[in-house]
Amino acid sequence: MRVLFDSFTVLAVSAGAVFFLAGTVGLLRFPDSLSRLHALTKADNLGLGLVVLGLLPQATGPLVALKLITVWLLAQLAGAIVTQLVARAVRRENQEA
Amino acid sequence: MTAAMVLDVGLALLVVAVAVWIVAAGSAFAAVVGFVSFGLLLALAWARLAAVDVALTEAAIGSGVTGALLMTAASRLRPTESRSAGERPGAFLHVVAAVLAVLVSAGLAALVLIPASPAPSLAPAAAVHLPELDVLNPVTAVLMAYRAVDTLLEKIVLLLALIGVWSLAPDRFWGGAPGLWPRSRPDGELTLLARLLPPIGIVVGIYILWVGAIAPGGAFQGGAILAAMWLLIMIAGLRPVPEIHRQWLRLVLVVGPAVFLTVGFAGFFLPNGFLSYPAQFTKPLIIVIEVVLTLSIAAILGLLVAGPPERERQR
């Protein structure tokens, strides 16, 4: 059972790392600021989600598991709002230019 | 090389790389963005040095609150940037500065590489009285008991800085409200965040304050979180920035240092004198001081970011 949980953790956290990597590659390769924002929020959110999912079997109790999920939800909220604030600033700058 | 060592080397290189970027960046705004990430990376370095209390303070104050302050300044000062490009010092000064910097760095590096042996430490001395203080976090014990006078003076420094900032306002704005952001229309998304996040931040901030007695955390870290929530509400325009002549505001600003000082002077009636606590009340007294200090710290940090008054006092 323990082995099953541990291998799940390794698998999910590695998959999460792959998405963080993909998000970073997108950040470097995508042509304009707004497209880069897509790369940053979506790939990284999924990456963090997978890391959290992978760590859930390692949690020592339901409260610790809930703490992990809370971290993910707060990161989602902040990511969604900040992305839009940056997007708005980019649009304003494009209009001025 | 172990995995932890790889992590440390990578982190140290990243910290230095971001520092180079801050010095070399083309625009001040880009440098400030670099500074915010520098603070967060530095917080990770502190955690790797087993100093979690400092890591929290660095992330909250060194990166977060300072970053907010510098970002406003950078956007306001943007028109002045192109002009100062012509004032760059010549090659000679560059060389002199580089030589000086390398010398200082080399001296510090030598100190690091040739450490004193045995390493000086006050940890055993700090550990001796921890049980009677009933405060399990040694850093909080140092801040609130052993070196309480430093902490008290630091509060006074914060207050003096705020008085200094306020006194830079033009006379006609004295007593009025700080301008905060040069933004008239609140953004929809920001308002949404300002409605949802502050209650969560209050729970987290009070938790960080409370846990400071037994684990990393304390008045500064908790106060910085509360200040950030207050700033978020004000920037989103959900509640006004208070006018600085308000009695309640000034009361909140001084209540922390005042209570601390009162307890400190009450120590004169005890064997150890100034800033010593009566044995049986040590923990409750420390908690009371920490709570009022947190309130004052949150208010002062928020108002330091908000800056001097920029609007006339409403009659």
Place this chain on the structure above:
Amino acid sequence: MNAATLYGLCSAALVGLGLFGAIVHPQPLRKILAFNLLGGGVFLQFGVIARRGAAAGMGGDPVPQAMVITGIVVAFSATALAVTLLLRLYQVSGSATLSIETQSSSESDGGGR
């Protein structure tokens, strides 16, 4: 080499970089940033001393750690005051420069807002 030595070298580099930036940057805001960099390096040096003083079951000497926490807050106070002085200078003179020639020329053409 252990982690403390590594971060010690890192802090030495930060102090040098901060010092260099504070001298060569003409813009006061960049000087303030560089100064904070320098401060960060000095604080980290304290962290190394604290880590090496690990004893009595603690991960590090709590005294330097507490001093750094105080230092970070005081550094923030100084930064806030410096930034406000700078913004006020810009408000009254229309420029944010420390150069005497540029300042007097902007005063003569009225400056300010």
Place this chain on the structure above:
Amino acid sequence: MATSWRMPMATDSRNLLAGATTRAAGFCVLWLVLAGYSLGDLPAAAVAVAGATFVSLCLLPPGRWRVSPLGVARLALRFPGQAVMAGVDVARRALDPRLPLRPGFVTYAPRLPPGSARDGFCALASLMPGTLPVGTNEDGTLLVHCLDIGQPAAAQLAAEEAVFMRAVRDG
């Protein structure tokens, strides 16, 4: 918009009480998640929950949003799948050597009126595959940035909005 810190004047006091109770329960859970269960923490927990509930009621008066538990459950169940699709979509494009992107703007006329419920929907849409609301046009429609304008972004947003509206609406 800026008002002072006072409890909201509820037109319906039962509504206020219900809102306060559910929120306080939520903040209690948050405290337990952070601090764990300990009787000694009670004073701090009480202050934190009371403060958070008060501020929450001030900033977002109850009755401002009409929340349907069933709709929220449906939204929450849908969300992980959407997050996976969004992440996989971006990762595929980023890692493809040919970089298959056709970035561009789409206008979308939301059915939600302007307000915090619409802001919530925009935040959600920015986490959905391929779409990123950038701002509001002068005629009240949303300007949405898409990674691939070949995708049926408007239809996708409409489906998403329908699910969202069943969960949360401005009251």
